[in-house]
Amino acid sequence: MTDDRAxxxxxxxxxxxxxxxxxxxxxxxxxxxxREAFDGFLAKQEAxxxxxxxxxxxxxxxxxxxxxxxxxxxxxxxxxxxxxRELDADGVVGEVIFPDADAVAAGTQAPFGAGLGMIxxxxxxxxxxxxxxxxxxxxxxxxxxxxERRRGVIVAPIVGDVAGAVAEIRRAxxxxxxxxxxxxxxxxxxxxxxxxxxxDPVWATCAELGLPVHTxxxxxxxxxxxxxxxxxxxxxxxxSARPLWFLIWTxxxxxxPDLRFGVTxxxxxWAGNLLWQMDVAFDREHGTRKLASFGEHMRxxxxxxxxxxxFLGMSTPKRRELSHRYEVGVGNLLWGNDFPHPEGxxxxxxxxxxxxxxxxxxxxxxxxxxxxxAANYGFDVARLRPHAERIGPRPSDLGQDKADTSVWDRAxxxxxxxxxxxxxxxxxxxxxxxxxxxxxxxxxxxxxxxxxxxxxxxxxx
Amino acid sequence: MTDDRAxxxxxxxxxxxxxxxxxxxxxxxxxxxxREAFDGFLAKQEAxxxxxxxxxxxxxxxxxxxxxxxxxxxxxxxxxxxxxRELDADGVVGEVIFPDADAVAAGTQAPFGAGLGMIxxxxxxxxxxxxxxxxxxxxxxxxxxxxERRRGVIVAPIVGDVAGAVAEIRRAxxxxxxxxxxxxxxxxxxxxxxxxxxxDPVWATCAELGLPVHTxxxxxxxxxxxxxxxxxxxxxxxxSARPLWFLIWTxxxxxxPDLRFGVTxxxxxWAGNLLWQMDVAFDREHGTRKLASFGEHMRxxxxxxxxxxxFLGMSTPKRRELSHRYEVGVGNLLWGNDFPHPEGxxxxxxxxxxxxxxxxxxxxxxxxxxxxxAANYGFDVARLRPHAERIGPRPSDLGQDKADTSVWDRAxxxxxxxxxxxxxxxxxxxxxxxxxxxxxxxxxxxxxxxxxxxxxxxxxx
Numbered sequence: 001m002t003d004d005r006a007x008x009x010x011x012x013x014x015x016x017x018x019x020x021x022x023x024x025x026x027x028x029x030x031x032x033x034x035r036e037a038f039d040g041f042l043a044k045q046e047a048x049x050x051x052x053x054x055x056x057x058x059x060x061x062x063x064x065x066x067x068x069x070x071x072x073x074x075x076x077x078x079x080x081x082x083x084x085r086e087l088d089a090d091g092v093v094g095e096v097i098f099p100d101a102d103a104v105a106a107g108t109q110a111p112f113g114a115g116l117g118m119i120x121x122x123x124x125x126x127x128x129x130x131x132x133x134x135x136x137x138x139x140x141x142x143x144x145x146x147x148e149r150r151r152g153v154i155v156a157p158i159v160g161d162v163a164g165a166v167a168e169i170r171r172a173x174x175x176x177x178x179x180x181x182x183x184x185x186x187x188x189x190x191x192x193x194x195x196x197x198x199x200d201p202v203w204a205t206c207a208e209l210g211l212p213v214h215t216x217x218x219x220x221x222x223x224x225x226x227x228x229x230x231x232x233x234x235x236x237x238x239x240s241a242r243p244l245w246f247l248i249w250t251x252x253x254x255x256x257p258d259l260r261f262g263v264t265x266x267x268x269x270w271a272g273n274l275l276w277q278m279d280v281a282f283d284r285e286h287g288t289r290k291l292a293s294f295g296e297h298m299r300x301x302x303x304x305x306x307x308x309x310x311f312l313g314m315s316t317p318k319r320r321e322l323s324h325r326y327e328v329g330v331g332n333l334l335w336g337n338d339f340p341h342p343e344g345x346x347x348x349x350x351x352x353x354x355x356x357x358x359x360x361x362x363x364x365x366x367x368x369x370x371x372x373x374a375a376n377y378g379f380d381v382a383r384l385r386p387h388a389e390r391i392g393p394r395p396s397d398l399g400q401d402k403a404d405t406s407v408w409d410r411a412x413x414x415x416x417x418x419x420x421x422x423x424x425x426x427x428x429x430x431x432x433x434x435x436x437x438x439x440x441x442x443x444x445x446x447x448x449x450x451x452x453x454x455x456x457x458x459x460x461x
Numbered sequence: 462m463t464d465d466r467a468x469x470x471x472x473x474x475x476x477x478x479x480x481x482x483x484x485x486x487x488x489x490x491x492x493x494x495x496r497e498a499f500d501g502f503l504a505k506q507e508a509x510x511x512x513x514x515x516x517x518x519x520x521x522x523x524x525x526x527x528x529x530x531x532x533x534x535x536x537x538x539x540x541x542x543x544x545x546r547e548l549d550a551d552g553v554v555g556e557v558i559f560p561d562a563d564a565v566a567a568g569t570q571a572p573f574g575a576g577l578g579m580i581x582x583x584x585x586x587x588x589x590x591x592x593x594x595x596x597x598x599x600x601x602x603x604x605x606x607x608x609e610r611r612r613g614v615i616v617a618p619i620v621g622d623v624a625g626a627v628a629e630i631r632r633a634x635x636x637x638x639x640x641x642x643x644x645x646x647x648x649x650x651x652x653x654x655x656x657x658x659x660x661d662p663v664w665a666t667c668a669e670l671g672l673p674v675h676t677x678x679x680x681x682x683x684x685x686x687x688x689x690x691x692x693x694x695x696x697x698x699x700x701s702a703r704p705l706w707f708l709i710w711t712x713x714x715x716x717x718p719d720l721r722f723g724v725t726x727x728x729x730x731w732a733g734n735l736l737w738q739m740d741v742a743f744d745r746e747h748g749t750r751k752l753a754s755f756g757e758h759m760r761x762x763x764x765x766x767x768x769x770x771x772f773l774g775m776s777t778p779k780r781r782e783l784s785h786r787y788e789v790g791v792g793n794l795l796w797g798n799d800f801p802h803p804e805g806x807x808x809x810x811x812x813x814x815x816x817x818x819x820x821x822x823x824x825x826x827x828x829x830x831x832x833x834x835a836a837n838y839g840f841d842v843a844r845l846r847p848h849a850e851r852i853g854p855r856p857s858d859l860g861q862d863k864a865d866t867s868v869w870d871r872a873x874x875x876x877x878x879x880x881x882x883x884x885x886x887x888x889x890x891x892x893x894x895x896x897x898x899x900x901x902x903x904x905x906x907x908x909x910x911x912x913x914x915x916x917x918x919x920x921x922x
Contacts, residue, residue, distance in 0.1 A: 056752055056753035056754070057752060057753070058752075058753065059750070059751055059752055104751055193687065195692070196687075224654050226656055226711075228656055228710055229710075229752055229754075229755055230709075230710030230711070230739065230742070230743070230755045231706065231710050233738075233739075233749065234710065234738060235706075237738075245691070245692065245695045246692065249689055249690075249691030249695065250689045250692065269734050273730050273731060274695070277694075277695060277698075278691070278694075280779075281691070287804040288694065288804070289523055290520055290565055290804060291517055291518060291690055292514070292518070293517070294517075294691045295517075295690070298691070316748075320737065320878070320884065320885055322885075323885035342751045343747065343748040343749070343750070343751060417781070424784035424888060425781060425784065426888065427885060427887065427888040
């Protein structure tokens, strides 16, 4: 890139958005044989909503405000043209679409539990596959509108019926879905874990078709956690990230060197420590001398498999998390706005980008905000560029033209300190002393910032 | 402390040592009714050893070298006078004693699985309690030799028979054990998790008797992990730390404000992120607005419960981990040598202390190496001081008299950045650029450093 293009607009791809029909509307997408069972599923929705509220996953006051303020805009969860308008307002040109548009009241669930919360032992494999097919069929339709901007993720409940799931992956791929595959984060007690060879057909198929495999946060063992919301919050990341080290340590990436695996919306904060811990163990540092080898199939360090085969759909990173990016790998981190979930940055992505990225070097920002996702999901950058010219914020819009990016020099030079030499990581503490993140959190809690943001957004249209 | 005492010897307490009889010798300590069952347990030892080897937990080559080099010294696992000699050589005046002295070939197991690897569903509650009683009886005898230097940890398989475990805790406490209580890290599938009120008698009893409750690394769901050693290494820390957030998030420390809980030998590396993640969620930052409250019982931030009620028996911290000490809390971190396990620092603790602490401020070092443990476990510092004068290394022996501790100033000022203002942590990268840790690891892998160290140790006796 030449200097005079330094302030070109960002080509922003959200590697984490959600779409889904209002639950009852999935009916015509279901194979007819399952429609009666679906009526029974619908009849149980109120009981399931009550269970969610009991667990604390729904704050009724917040829900009322959220739906009251955003009723029209939330139709973007299933309406393509409305969706393009919302993405435009957020400055986002492309999206990778996961299920479950409504993460507040669970009003857009694919049938039979085929969604973010999949746990292998919680669903009936035949029904879950039927529900996944219904969602995938509908999603392929959605992606045929503004196709250059959309990559739909195939929902694949692989635990329980591997062959059925593989068939569905091939069917959905042939139907046009190119956003990869989402598998359950959690297999149930007594079910085959993801190191089991029974899943090889899944990995082989996804590698062959160029479909990244994902887990996405959502599932946790609620029976065990009880009605303790804090336990859910603390553990949900771990349960969705867990398949990552199952694949790395057990040779799956040796058997399937072209397989790509990503963990979406689980953040970044745990990843640096994980890579450190795995590498140091693998290098048979003092603490693991007494153990046997990690297996003939481990031909590289764990972090090398991570770099070659894995990525993190980090969604909306905290500043703390971005400060770890040289350990985790800038190129492994894909931003997302989690649209249209309230824990995401929509509809205030432009302001959040300023907050998160104002002192991050432009080339790194370009990679994390869009170019890495373009490569990972096969977006056609040339076709997206005109959208970026039209709606993309520029580095100067993020304040980056005035930034002193040298605060990061040492962290960048250090990288993975356990491989480069230093005995402790380098994290700069140069940045904002004013406690921006906390204040912002407090303000948003009041709903003030959100309303301000809405006003500003109207002003920019 | 006045300046002229600045180079006083360190009073070093290992908050993580291990003792246990050669397995068969536990027989006379068992209630007679269980001795026949114990013969059956002994008969299965070879099969269990084979399973350990298959899992990769035992490296036969290493084991041969380890036992070959240390045959005599390893009698310290159960012989008190030999034990004092080894502690002296390491510069350690006091110890907190967990079970399972032999972590290489599992040759010193308490009967019926009552040890580090306890999983609630893996043992027979009645037998495990019988085994725990046998170990606790023997341990109380051991602690009656040089009692000022020893705090024995009561093994308490609380999952399955709470009342029986409480009775054993009271019995063992009355018998003199004062090192707290070790509970299983893992309850089994379908068993009551530690947020369940059924465990309140355990927490109440331990709070009443002033016994800290511990988990200690060791257990992991091996059936699920299969013969994949890497999975064990990556997960074992998480499984032993997990009860910590179960107690914090579910009000156990509100019901039992005097209860202390520690996680031993799981390191420090995960703790800063955990506190950050819990606090930020609790403060209802943007990402958790949509959720209900975390419960009426949460009257403080999670990190405040951590500071009031919890500690980490960090054992042998890596430099990376020590760099997180201002986030985790210097006063919450208790050093240990993991004696006599090969992944610990024995018999080279003096050299390891130089490596880990040479640039750490002396007052912090005093706390982490001993004074915090003295307070936590009720050691009589006045009685230990003469031992420290005799064997304790001085700050100058660790190179601290020449250290520039100002490299840590910013990290110390920043502390928990999410509470103090800055948006990213401050971790200095000032320290050793030469890759000391890695080289050391490589050297130790060859066994070279260990042998050199042994020679040096002989020289200092």
